[in-house]
Amino acid sequence: MRDVCWRCRRPHPVCYCALLPSLPTRTRVVLLQHPRERRVGIGTALMTHLALPNSELHEGVVFEDDARIAALASDPTTAVLFPGGDAPAAGGAPVRSLIVVDGTWWQARKMLALNPRLASARRIGVTPRAPGNYRIRKEPRPECLATVEAVASALGALEGEPARFDEMLRAFTFMVDRQIEHQARSKAPRRRRAQAASPLAPLRPYLAEPARVVLVDGGASSGWPAGAGAAEPTSELVHLVACRASGERFEAFLRPRRPLGPSVAHQLEVPEAHLRGGEDAGAALSRFRAFVGDGGVLGTWGSFTGDLLAQEGFGRPPSLDLRDLCARHLRRRPGGIANGARALLAAEPVARGSGRAGRTVGWLEVVLARLLDLAGEDDVAARGAA
Template sequence: MRDVCWRCRRPRPVCYCALLPSLPTRTRVVLLQHPRERRVGIGTARMTHLSLPNSELHEGVIFEEDARIIALASDPTTAVLFPGGDADPAGGPPVRSLIVVDGTWWQARKMLALNPRLASVRRIGVTPRAPGNYRIRKEPRPECLATVEAVASALATLEDEPARFDAMLRAFEFMVDRQIAYQATSGAPRRRRRAQAASPLSPLRPYLAAPSRVVLVDGGANSGWPAEAGAAEAGAAEAGAAGPRSELVHLVACRPSGERFEAFLRPRRPLGPSVAHQLEVPAHRLLDGEEAGAALARFRAFVGHDSVLGAWGSFTVDLLAQEGPWRPPSLDLRYLCARHLRRRPGGIASGAQALLAGDPAPRGSGRAGRTLGWLEVVLARLLDLAAEEEVAARGAA
């Protein structure tokens, strides 16, 4: 299993974090990323988000009922960055929020078609000062730049600073150059590389002999604050000091050996009105929880130095990453399940049923504890399947 940087989500040898700037902006950049684009290792939406403190990154296809997007779409100072014949590079109110649709040309058009509210927002386009440098992906039209190139060009125009945002492109150029160099020097035939990658559960093989190294984890977040808290956060965003929109408040973990961990982290912001209901835990357990630093120190001690986190998707892992620089490696069991099934597994319960996994038992409080139980049976089943794969591969050799 490759060692991956949790910040940029690239393998350590091609991590570009050292080249990322931190550029404050007057314009709030809101990136809407198609879920398929998130799995593209050479995508640039996350690179863009990490370069701009005054930015947000949301994943999805349909945002018609998303409260944040509804508010932005109703604001006359919002614009959508999108190439097209009706794109308006100037005119109208000043742009204070810029929505950027991240995906292939086909995905971006489909997202606009599925989101009439978003499609009705004023559009602006950019005229490239030079041809795009996305030499590792094919773009259908000259004005279809990489997301980071398009945002840098748009901000240069909107904030009237043509050179300042060129710093966003250093990490992009490094990624492109390294990818091209790798393709040129890789000696393995392409057919052989595909065959090696065809084993869907190979990331689990290091843990077949020591499954207790996998720490299963799930968590719950505090989000959806009352109106006055949301207004305060919006003011902080305009001042260039916006923080994450969710914070970790419930954390459960266990090992296949039976060791368990649970912590309630006292909210650092007002508790959202429906958070306790959604997490299926009493509100007082959250409000009377541990100080976040103490709870996370206990969790780090529980995980230890030679473990990997196993989670369903990236939500809990991302919440943990927001809390500090400690970043152990992780396994996305939803991704491994999808690779094995060769289709999307849906929720964890349907994924477990498709794998013919066993019956779960709750391993903690509330929804997270129930999810942890499902994770336990999913991991056990995936490890069994990985062992069968390995035996089959040895027999074929």
């Protein structure tokens, strides 16, 4: 077992405590650290906290019920440090408390999405005076600095003393240099622990192009042949709703070709007149084929809608079963789509069309967004471990 410094949690040969300043500040710095970041040895939230006596470090993902964070977020003198915000000196109330979301870009963005109070608070951002020094970890955008770099830059601007807060970076530079030296000294080929493939690997091709996925749900009519004797019900597609991440939407009511079941409209939560007055099935499916396009991939919850489309002669284009991906990630059956979305900590949906199908497509939209974020986090973690 390695001998580890109790304060910085680093092995003693690479302990940086001797290089840490203790810098009093007028601004209260409140660090919100994603739980996964606590396990990253080269993270800098703790380093920042140790250098600033007037700071707090909280770990978690959702802080909506945290009274302390809620009070801070509603205070007009609080700002959230996040890429793309206003410059620290851009006017407005003086910043007395600075909330800093610590995590990868994917984690930080999702933490804001899950915390509406934080998301609605004033934001400030910093423009790096020089490229970030995080040479052992790749950032997705030039303005995405290590937490300690971003805080030092923001405090320098807020308190008018950039050089004083540059002292925080000595420990950071030491940590980065020691890590690079350690990698260079290793003569033997690096041994990598075999890692199981990510359960969300099928989503990787869509991380950069989420709009290729067409989220779709269909409603069916269980019709009965005419005549009192009858028989087995036969299903046909009568309602189809779809949308893309780009915001494009599709909806069609398909005129029934068989007698309409007595409770179909009620079950699908749409007016019966819309079903009876729908367009020709062939025309509707032709429009949907054009909406999907050549490179489109269907995103569904289970196989029901894909089976309905195939039964109508639409064929079976490439598809993603989001229910299956959700189950793989959760390592259990997710149940209905609303339960699955909430288990993933997805955002609340907005209906994307009429009735049950429109509501389901709204749920599909937030599930896909959450799964893509998780797949992106897995990719970042895999590159960091390589």
